[in-house]
């Protein structure tokens with residue numbers, strides 16, 4: 295016995311990609327392209343988790359991606375993301391910029407370049423004092439939104455505003471432009487400038503085609519050139535639009551300086567120009583900020599009002615809160631909305647049910663990382679399934695119900711990574727504070743003026759994925775004078 299050696303055994307401490315469950319490449323391809331899977335990607339997260347557990351792999355066209363759908367595992371990934379986190383290195387957005395010779399903006403830049411722009415923008419977008427300084431400008435845009443809603447409801451019977459999302463797109467664009475340029479585009483005027491409509495259409499088309507152009511193997515681009523061509527044309531328009539506005543604003547400033555005036559701007563483009571960034575970088579950053587501030591704001595406002603219209607008791611309680619805090623003031627301030635816990639809870643709950651970014655991503659480039667039982671090789675695209683975790687009944691009982699009060703209960707303990715609509719950490723949303731202020735100011739004032747109800751014959755509206763999570767069809771709401 296003693297002389298007999300045990301056979302050498304390789305002890306595996308971690309499971310590998312080979313051990314990971316997941317649909318076959320063909321199965322996932324069929325799901326995506328034949329079963330409207332691209333529009334249902336958020337639902338595929340729930341199906342994947344039910345079928346394979348919290349970690350599974352799938353081939354998104356030519357790209358293998360590991361899905362992670364458990365808050366503690368998402369936390370584990372993000373804690374290992376390193377100094378310069380990378381969202382995805384295989385993006386069609388980056389391909390476009392290389393193809394046209396444009397620069398990168400904060401959304402697409404990496405490494406030291408990203409770090410530099412991030413620290414410049416953070417000073418003006420995340421610091422509470424800086425964000426508060428946009429209050430007056432944003433409140434001016436909200437005033438125009440109210441006028442526009444009145445105008446639009448007069449066009450249809452029963453005080454209905456058709457397609458509120460369309461109105462909030464214009465509000466989003468006007469809002470982010472006012473912060474970027476301190477000048478107004480006129481998107482909320484009765485006659486909307488055609489170039490702003492084209493800009494919004496370009497964003498929509500670009501988002502529709504983002505996933506498709508990524509999932510389509512390169513070889514197919516030749517066979518089906520249209521998606522890539524339209525994708526590029528949409529970006530071309532967006533870059534040209536941003537450039538036009540930047541050049542115009544800078545020419546105005548130069549002209550005033552030449553007349554001997556001292557010019558001190560309080561808007562983002564001015565701050566970027568002060569840092570002496572190359573023009574190419576200013577153009578790409580402003581383009582990306584413009585596009586980041588439109589759908590996100592529109593979708594959050596649309597879903598918040600959609601749910602409030604369907605939950606009149608919550609709406610009444612919120613109206614009460616707003617009236618009390620505002621006292622006699624007709625225009626609530628940033629300090630006022632900060633004192634409205636139910637208002638904040640309503641927006642958090644809308645973003646839990648309908649996270650604008652239903653699935654985010656990370657690539658850890660320089661080392662293999664452990665996630666749960668698995669060792670994930672470096673450079674693997676990791677998809678963070680935020681939609682699945684924020685609808686998980688273990689963290690949010692009755693996960694499909696709109697219950698803002700869940701955010702107000704003292705003893706409520708949600709895992710901090712279960713609902714993270716703005717992301718977490720170094721690479722999280724830089725527009726978060728501005729977005730929250732904008733949405734809070736708009737919702738508070740809309741509810742001061744109107745009682746919002748569902749369109750009399752309207753049915754439920756489901757979300758769909760278009761890279762972002764958006765309403766599947768138009769949301770029409772009744773706006774009744776208070």
Ligand code: HEM
Pocket residue numbers: 381400401402412470582583586587588590591594645650651654655715716717718720721722723724725726728729730
């Ligand atoms: C409710 C509204 C919004 C939501 C839910 C949202 C959500 C997000 C999320 C999830 C990310 C990715 C974070 C990550 O990878 O960890 C992101 C990034 C970003 N967002 Fe937002 N966003 C919103 C509004 C805005 C607005 C209004 C702006 C512009 C003013 C903006 C600008 C950006 C930028 C530039 C990034 C990239 C940051 C970086 O890579 O360093 N977002 N956003």
